[in-house]
C-alpha cells in the first residue's frame with residue numbers, strides 16, 4: 154500500500170486530468186515539486202511508529218532527540234547553516250523505528266533495517282539520514298547537514314534525558330561493550346563524535362554544556 158504522504162510519479166497523468174491526456178504524445182513536464190518526496194509531518198511519523206510497533210519509551214527518546222536537534226538546528230541556521238527543519242524533525246522522530254523489531258527478532262542493525270523500512274514506506278530522503286545515525290558516511294568534513302545534527306543529538310540523549318557525550322558513551326559501553334572489539338568500536342565512535350561536537354560548536358553561539366538548560370527552557 155502506498156504511503157499517503159507520497160506522490161507516486163505515475164499518478165501525475167491522472168492528477169493532471171483528461172485535458173493533459175489529450176494534449177498529445179509529449180505533454181508538458183510535471184511540476185518538479187509534484188515529483189518530490191513529501192516529508193511526513195509529526196502525525197504521519199507517529200502513525201508510522203505505531204504501525205511498526207514502536208514502544209512508548211522509544212517514542213519518548215525520539216521526541217527528546219528532536220528537542221535537542223531543534224535547538225542545535227535553529228542555532229546553526231541563525232549562523233547561516235541552511236537546514237531543512239521539517240526533514241530533520243521527521244528523521245529524529247523516526248530514527249529508531251527499527252530498534253524494537255531488531256531487538257525482538259534478535260537480528261539486524263537497527264540503523265540499516267530502519268533505512269530499508271523507510272525506503273519501503275516511500276521515504277528515501279528520510280531513510281538516507283536515519284541510515285547514518287550510527288555511522289556517518291561523511292564524518293567530519295564538508296557541509297553540516299541534517300544527518301550530522303541527528304547523529305549528534307542522538308549522542309546527547311540517554312532514554313529521554315539530555316546528557317554529556319561522556320555519559321552517553323559510558324551508557325553505550327555499559328550496554329553494548331560486551332567484547333574488546335565492541336569497546337574499541339565505541340572508542341572510535343566517541344572520538345569522531347567529539348570532533349563533530351567541536352565542528353558544530355565552532356558555529357553555534359552556545360556551549361555543549363548549555364544544552365540541558367536550553368532543553369528545560371523549551372519544555
Ligand SMILES: [Fe+2]
Pocket residue numbers: 214218248249307
Ligand atoms: Fe536514538
